[in-house]
Amino acid sequence: xxxxxxxPRVVGGIARHCEGLAKALSNQDHEVHMFTLDFPGAPDYExxxxxxxxxxxxxxxxxxxxTWVLLFxxxxxxxxxxxxxxxxxxxxxxxxWLTAPxxxxxxxxxxxxxxxxxxxxxNGRSGxxxxxxxxxxxxxxxxxxxxxxxxxxxxxxxxxxxxxFNLPGSKVEIIPNAIDPHAYEGSVDKGAxxxxxxxxxxxxxxxxxxxxxxxxxxxxxxxxxxxxxxxxPETKFIIAGDGWYRDHLEWLANTTGHRWRIAFxxxxxxxxxxxxTKSADVLVVPSIYEPFGIVALxxxxxxxxxxxxxxxxxxxxxxxxxxxxxxxxxxxxxxxWGIDHVFxxxxxxxxxxxxxQEVVRKTYSWEAVAKRTAKVYKEVTEQQQKT
Amino acid sequence: xxxxxxxxxxxxxxxxxxxxNIGAITPERSLTADELAQWTGTDxxxxxxxxxxxxxxxxxxxxxxxxxEKYHVTRxxxxxxxxxxx
Numbered sequence: 001x002x003x004x005x006x007x008p009r010v011v012g013g014i015a016r017h018c019e020g021l022a023k024a025l026s027n028q029d030h031e032v033h034m035f036t037l038d039f040p041g042a043p044d045y046e047x048x049x050x051x052x053x054x055x056x057x058x059x060x061x062x063x064x065x066x067t068w069v070l071l072f073x074x075x076x077x078x079x080x081x082x083x084x085x086x087x088x089x090x091x092x093x094x095x096x097w098l099t100a101p102x103x104x105x106x107x108x109x110x111x112x113x114x115x116x117x118x119x120x121x122x123n124g125r126s127g128x129x130x131x132x133x134x135x136x137x138x139x140x141x142x143x144x145x146x147x148x149x150x151x152x153x154x155x156x157x158x159x160x161x162x163x164x165f166n167l168p169g170s171k172v173e174i175i176p177n178a179i180d181p182h183a184y185e186g187s188v189d190k191g192a193x194x195x196x197x198x199x200x201x202x203x204x205x206x207x208x209x210x211x212x213x214x215x216x217x218x219x220x221x222x223x224x225x226x227x228x229x230x231x232x233p234e235t236k237f238i239i240a241g242d243g244w245y246r247d248h249l250e251w252l253a254n255t256t257g258h259r260w261r262i263a264f265x266x267x268x269x270x271x272x273x274x275x276x277t278k279s280a281d282v283l284v285v286p287s288i289y290e291p292f293g294i295v296a297l298x299x300x301x302x303x304x305x306x307x308x309x310x311x312x313x314x315x316x317x318x319x320x321x322x323x324x325x326x327x328x329x330x331x332x333x334x335x336x337w338g339i340d341h342v343f344x345x346x347x348x349x350x351x352x353x354x355x356x357q358e359v360v361r362k363t364y365s366w367e368a369v370a371k372r373t374a375k376v377y378k379e380v381t382e383q384q385q386k387t
Numbered sequence: 388x389x390x391x392x393x394x395x396x397x398x399x400x401x402x403x404x405x406x407x408n409i410g411a412i413t414p415e416r417s418l419t420a421d422e423l424a425q426w427t428g429t430d431x432x433x434x435x436x437x438x439x440x441x442x443x444x445x446x447x448x449x450x451x452x453x454x455x456e457k458y459h460v461t462r463x464x465x466x467x468x469x470x471x472x473x
Contacts (some may be wrong), residue, residue: 008462011469040413048403063426065472068419098472211470242463243470244400266445267466 002076002103003095005052006036012211013177013294014095014119017153020178024370026050030377035076035102037040054079066135073101080106091115091377097122097136100143107146113380116147118161120291125215135376138312141165142186148380151373152294153177154313160291164357176317177292177374178364184301197238197276198263204235206339207280207304209273209295210287212243216341217286217309217329219249224332225258225284235339237262238280240273277302282342282349290314297364300356302325305349307338317364393423396471399437403446407460407468417457434463 001022002272005015026049038057039043046053056067058072058287080092080102093115096102107114122128122136144150144165150172153156158172172265191201199205199310206228215257218239228235239249239262246264268276269364275284283299285308292313299306309329318324325341328334342349405427406449411418420438424431441447446464450457461467 005469005473009465009469011466012473013432014473039465056394058410063408063428064405065408066407096473211473213470244396244467245470248394267463358458 001032001081001093001095002035002099004037004072004098006034006055006358007380008042009037009039012062012084013292016218016294017177018120019093020366021370022051023049024178025374027367027373028354029294030368030374031087032372033083033089035078035080035083035099037072037076043349054083061317066132069098070101073099073374077102077105081109086108088301089379093373093377094143094147095119097139097143098246098266100139100146102239104146111384113148113384114146115149115151115376117144117151117153118157119145119153120289120348121158121164123164124160124289124291133252142321144171147171148383149173150374151376154316156312156316157291164167173372173376175369175376176313176364177294177297178366178369179294179297179301179360179367181240181301181361182279183270184298184303188275188278193240193275194278197265199236199238199279202234204343205236205239205279206234206237206282206284207277207299208237208284209240209277210285211243212246212249215247215287217288218245219252220288220330221284221286221335222249222252222256222262222334224255224335224339227332228337229258229261231336231340235261235332237274238265239263240268240276274302277304282307282339283288283340284335286329286335287312287314293317296324297360300353301360303353303354303357305342306356307335307342317359318356319359322338322352323359324352341366397428398438400439400467400471402434402437403441403460403464404468404471406458407465411459414448414452414457417450417452417459419455419457423446425457437469459464 003018007015007019026032030049034053038055044055056076058075060071062068092103092106092112094100095117096119122133128137153176158174170315188212208221253259283306285296287309292314296306296308306324311329320326325338327338409426410416420435421431424434445459454461
């Protein structure tokens, strides 16, 4: 498996996806070798839960992003080549375009099938209007062309990649994301957690978790703050995460007249994020583009009512008013309505949570995802042997 | 309600990103402000102002290497840079 993000180098959902999938595959007796980038303090090689992790340092850098990507791919490719002299890999599985050049090279020099997971597309993330975006879009197309099979995490993403890259539907397999339900077991002292984040016992905590980038739609939640506050004066908002868009969002929060209600925490360690999520009264996912939306699944597992935009993968695992509340994206009034809907009927909110936890437990386990992924590996390996 | 168009990526963030891409992510790979100015094609006084702001945010750390002040991206800084690309 090849990924540019793997714990402790974590920012979005890819690192968590790769870790969950690798552990589950390993538990099912598959031998998993994970090639990724270095991170300060992390060893360049380790074995964790039977997963062999190779962290590679790019010996040459360049300030330009695309040049840097090609340079680190060269060093990862070299590491894969060296390891492949000792290990007879059956398949190479690349996550997103960032490490695709190394994976594509191995497909050709190793003669092994390539599986490519498209977690999102440049067209969906930012649109295509600058030269770098066109190049990234080209990389993504090239990756889907070279791959023997493509995995996406939702039906919405399948439609997006098939339409944008002109792919036959038979080449694309939908395998959803998953979470580790054990991470959300056990109780937390909600009062103590809330107090640590400045929430008084009588106040309602509205939580939003994610990278602070435009696609997460957090500005629409900020615009919803005055509307929510008019109806529910006892509410406070915590926005957990960081990103290049943070300064703009903090500026926007300053313009609402309710700045004191809104806290930006920056990145929070996983253990603390679980405690905070379990202590929230509602989790809002206001994304405008969301191929899957694992943060909503985490909220459902944590037992917090989820209010999410009706976009992408979110609509595929949240059933409106049965496992969560779906609202219009880019619409502060609708977001405020969703929050109010949860608060106005606590009994109904409890029912939503119970239904959501059941769905997560039954459908979104890494064990099931690993089995389906292994089936894809078997299919591409058998096809390769026939040709 | 009026929505302002999204701003461009802040300049100090571009410098942070370039520091990351050239590999200045550990104390032993840290660089001086002048070296960073050359790498990023930005004048030294501007780079120093950006570095100060990035230090205040916890994204960059100043280290003293044999009496020379050098800078590198912190773990949190690396995570912040990755948000631009993922």
